[in-house]
Amino acid sequence: MVCKLGHRLTRNPRLAALLLAADPLYLVYASTPMPDVYAVSLACIAVLLAAGNKMRDALASGVAMGLALASKWTIAPVVVTILYLQRHLKKAVVMLATMTLAYTATYLPATTSIHLIAAHQLKMIEFMSSQHLGISCLDGFLAILGFYTVRIPPHEEPLHMLFKGHTLIQPPTSAPIALHLISWNPGNLVLYPLLPLALLAHRNREVLAYLLPQAAFLLFTPPYYTWYRLALAPPLALALADLLEKYQQKLAMVYLIQLFLALI
Amino acid sequence: MKAAKALALASITTSALAYLVASIAAENLASASLISFSEYMKLRYALLPALAILTMLAAWFAADVLKPSIPYQPLAPLLLCLYLLALREKLLRIEKCSDAYIYIEAGVAYISGTSPLELNWEHPPLAKYIIGLASLISRSYWAYAAQGQL
Numbered sequence: 001m002v003c004k005l006g007h008r009l010t011r012n013p014r015l016a017a018l019l020l021a022a023d024p025l026y027l028v029y030a031s032t033p034m035p036d037v038y039a040v041s042l043a044c045i046a047v048l049l050a051a052g053n054k055m056r057d058a059l060a061s062g063v064a065m066g067l068a069l070a071s072k073w074t075i076a077p078v079v080v081t082i083l084y085l086q087r088h089l090k091k092a093v094v095m096l097a098t099m100t101l102a103y104t105a106t107y108l109p110a111t112t113s114i115h116l117i118a119a120h121q122l123k124m125i126e127f128m129s130s131q132h133l134g135i136s137c138l139d140g141f142l143a144i145l146g147f148y149t150v151r152i153p154p155h156e157e158p159l160h161m162l163f164k165g166h167t168l169i170q171p172p173t174s175a176p177i178a179l180h181l182i183s184w185n186p187g188n189l190v191l192y193p194l195l196p197l198a199l200l201a202h203r204n205r206e207v208l209a210y211l212l213p214q215a216a217f218l219l220f221t222p223p224y225y226t227w228y229r230l231a232l233a234p235p236l237a238l239a240l241a242d243l244l245e246k247y248q249q250k251l252a253m254v255y256l257i258q259l260f261l262a263l264i
Numbered sequence: 265m266k267a268a269k270a271l272a273l274a275s276i277t278t279s280a281l282a283y284l285v286a287s288i289a290a291e292n293l294a295s296a297s298l299i300s301f302s303e304y305m306k307l308r309y310a311l312l313p314a315l316a317i318l319t320m321l322a323a324w325f326a327a328d329v330l331k332p333s334i335p336y337q338p339l340a341p342l343l344l345c346l347y348l349l350a351l352r353e354k355l356l357r358i359e360k361c362s363d364a365y366i367y368i369e370a371g372v373a374y375i376s377g378t379s380p381l382e383l384n385w386e387h388p389p390l391a392k393y394i395i396g397l398a399s400l401i402s403r404s405y406w407a408y409a410a411q412g413q414l
Contacts, residue, residue, distance in 0.1 A: 033364050033371075033398070035391030071391035106390040110379045120381050127385040 001044045002234050008051045009207040009238055016241035023233050035072040036230045042068035043078040044234050047210070050082040055091060062095040066102025073124075075231055081210055211239040272326035279322040283315040371396020 002020050006013025020026065029037060042064050049061035061082055068075045079099070086092040107117045201208030211232075294304040363386075370384035371392040380389035 033367055033395040035367065035387050035395075038391045038394060067390060070388045071394075072387050103388070106388065106393075107380070109374075109393070110381060110389065116381055120385070123381075123385045124387070 001041070001048065002237055005044060005048050005051075005234070006238055006241065008048075009210060010242040011245040012241045015244065016237045019240055020233055020237040023237070025230060026233060029227055029230060032227075034227050034230075036074065036227050039068045039071040039075040040231050040234060042071060043075045043231070046082055047078065047085070050085040050095070055094065058086065058091040058095045059098050062098030063102040065095070066099040066104075067106065069099070070103045070106040074228060078231075081235075084209070207242045208239045211235045268329045272322075272329040275322040276326045279315065279318045282318075286315055367392050367395050368399050372399055375400060 003013045003017035006016040010016055046061045046064035046068060049057045049064060051057075052061075065079060065082055068078070082095060083092050086095060104114075104117060107120070111117065290299075290304060293299045366384065366386070370380075370386075371394070373383055373396070374380055374389060374393050375396040380392070384392070
């Protein structure tokens with residue numbers, strides 16, 4: 001899917017696919033049932049469809065994006081990417097409408113009451129905001145840069161999972177968590193040239209701009225959950241492949257310095 | 265041009281060395297208990313990232329000025345070795361998420377008829393439906409455990 005996306009968005013789609021396939025984070029989470037996996041896959045389909053020109057592409061993209069959001073909310077920044085890819089307001093409105101419908105439709109096995117569905121959204125917000133505390137945006141930013149290792153417990157208190165009739169408690173542990181934003185470590189430091197270049201690419205509507213919404217989102221997510229990074233891997237693979245194709249010579253020099261630092 | 269190249273080389277070397285010295289100093293001061301843990305963390309929070317950013321900017325600047333004719337290909341074996349090292353570390357050290365078991369349990373319950381509105385409000389239900397269905401089809405250990413059959 002990334003290779004297919006790459007044909008539309010990058011100069012070197014095969015390299016993008018290879019980077020993603022070789023991503024250790026993906027190897028690890030391939031065997032772990034997490035909602036992120038479905039959310040990222042569906043969001044990739046949504047972006048692929050959003051790049052099409054016809055109205056039916058916008059409709060299908062909205063459905064895929066709605067299902068992605070119904071898997072996990074953390075994929076929400078991709079909505080910005082999809083809207084960014086729409087050239088007409090009408091298509092953007094259709095996309096948003098089908099996305100909302102598809103999201104709501106996932107509740108059909110449980111209820112048809114809009115009131116109950118809305119109440120569930122509020123419950124989820126309440127639940128998540130009461131659990132995800134403790135680390136600031138600055139911590140997240142520094143962790144993303146790869147020079148700050150968060151030690152758990154990141155929370156001051158154990159997590160109460162509020163499950164069924166009983167309360168599961170996730171006990172704090174002292175084990176360090178290695179943080180890998182760009183999970184093909186030790187290429188972590190490539191982020192330094194990548195983000196400024198993504199900003200520059202925004203002007204020309206280049207592929208690197210695709211990275212922006214998710215990268216910005218990740219700056220504000222808790223840095224200690226490695227699976228949050230799964231959402232960044234496909235756009236990062238695309239962007240990195242594009243970057244390597246375009247700036248081979250310059251990046252070779254930067255990589256040398258990075259490897260030196262990584263070895264330190 | 266010569267002056268620009270010299271400046272680029274000087275900035276890159278100075279930044280990299282400053283980074284090296286600061287890292288070693290922070291580690292040694294902490295291990296010798298000359299600075300507290302919180303001071304060590306402040307160093308890691310502020311000084312080292314700042315120096316690292318400086319080094320990266322210097323490297324980018326140097327690459328721009330020097331316009332090196334470094335072919336990318338010879339780096340490949342080195343990158344591959346580092347990748348394999350990182351992969352090993354990752355596969356051994358990444359902590360698998362305990363939340364996964366909760367999603368299996370919730371997913372199996374959803375498939376069995378429990379409403380997502382009543383149980384596990386962590387995320388919207390679609391992925392948990394898929395996980396629950398897959399767990400039941402594959403007759404996984406955790407699906408049986410969730411149904412209380414173990």
